[in-house]
Amino acid sequence: MNPILEAQRLQTRRTFFGENGLRLGSVALAMLAGGTQVPSQARAAGEERPFPPLPGMPHVPGKAKAFIYLHMNGGPAQMDLWDYKPGLKEFFDKDLPDSVKNNQRITTMTSGQGRFPVAPSKFAFAQHGKCGTWVSELLPHTAKVVDDLAVVKSVFTNAINHDPACTFVMTGSEVPGKPSIGSWLSYGLGSESADLPAFVVFTPSFPKTGNGQALFSRMWASGFLPSKFNGVALRGVGDPVLYVQNPAGVDGTDRRNMLDALGELNRQGFQKFGDPEIQTRIAQYEMAFRMQTSVPDLVDLRGEPQHILDLYGPNATKPGTFANSCLLTRRLVERGVRVVQLLHRGWDQHFTLPVALKNQCEDTDQACAALVTDLKQRGLLDSTVVAWGGEFGRTVYSQGKLTAEDYGRDHHPRNFCMWLAGGGIRGGITYGETDAFSYNITENPVNVNDINATILHCLGIDPDRFTFKFQGLDQRLIGVEGAKPVPGLLSHAGSVG
Secondary structure, eight states, rough: OOOOHHHHHHHHHHHHHHHHHHHHHHHHHHHTTTOOOOOHHHHTTSSSSSOOOTTOOOOOOOSEEEEEEEEETTTTOOOTTTOOOOOGGTTTTTTHHHHHTTTTTOOOTTTSSSSOOOOOOOOOOOEEEETTTTEETOOOTTTGGGGGGGEEEEEEOOSHHHHHHHHHHHOSSTTTTOHHHHHHHHHOOOOOOOOSSEEEEOOOOEEESSBOOOOGGGGGGGGTOGGGGGGGEOOSSSSTTOSSSTTOOHHHHHHHHHHHHHHHHHHHHHHHHHOOOHHHHHHHHHHHHHHHHHHHHHOOOOTHHHHHHHHOOOOSTTSSSHHHHHHHHHHHHHHHEEEEEEEEOBOOOOSHHHHHHHHHHHHHHHHHHHHHHHHHHHHHHHGGEEEEEEEEEEEESSSOOOOOOOEEEEEEEEEEEEEEEEETTSSSEEEEEOTTTTSSSOOOOOEHHHHHHHHHHHHTOOTTOOEETTTTTTEEETSSEEEEEEEETTTGGGOOO
């Protein structure tokens, strides 16, 4: 028997108005009188934080306080961007040796090919920064900030298809229903902001040449955590949040009075049934009210200096673009938001990769570099971890027809590249190595959950101790297979136990 449904079924019309009618009448009277209650902006100043941290969190003082995830959805080709393999030119259009492929699993999109011709990158590489990191010509802006980046060339994952791979990257599990990393962090660490969500998500536009895979809300969902820790997706078209504006004839005082009455009804419901989601509902209504002021201020870029707009590029002020999302990300972190996630689609390049990859990089490169630069010059990079990467890499062999100027690449989970920057991360390094074909890891393999453990560590969280009891298990973001922070990526490696 469900007690909530039973109570609703047994409640008569007389009972409802007997319990709530007088209170609703007083609200109506207050509205007719013009409203005498204190506006929420004045009340909020003395209220507790809407997203407080868990008791005892963080476990230790973290180098970072915020996290930004730049997710390149679809699988960027590592050998065309970061994993420089000049020797591949000698193998152009030759079959990938069986000793390299080693009977590893490949997708059905290429398993039926008669041969697997090697496709060297057509793009030039050069060394950049004091660290001398090799970077593709497709990333000229990011190349300027490599001294702040830890480029990991040896990331690997288990899934070979997009949906489970993306779910794994964001939740630590291929099985849907687990919380995203942003939800875990907002649950554990809360947020410094009183007027914005703890976890904000952008899904910006991407070039028409991109093959855009579907995005599922589970990538920013709270799973079995309370739903107040869901990521809040800001739209790029129209109002950033639906119904952020009051309807005609309703002012802030009216809205405040309505929410006070609704909150009291919900508190009565919680006392009667003890459903924690009622508390979430109360908190979310309050946050929605505060966002009616904070969100318009967030997206108003008129106060940004021209040199900052120029830093992010010509699309900085165009809502819904990647550049605009990156600029808003910096503004969110400034305002105390704990986690911001950008999911840029279109990196699934099975065919015509040179054209499509070039367009993807032109859409994102300047803004990624600008975000790192902007955070650094404002003193925010030391307290913010930034991660860039996709859900897997691409094959060195061509999918479909191969020419010197045109080729495609299939999914490749065995190795791919990510970069990290910011608080607690050792900048100006490359970590890990792959074979001559960028097909297998030869040095320092890093599982996706090792990346997640490293991010948690930078934020002062012990990945093993950060748990939530669900279905009889102490659930963890990093799973149960022993993922650990990667000492070689940390600015103070000796701090890892």
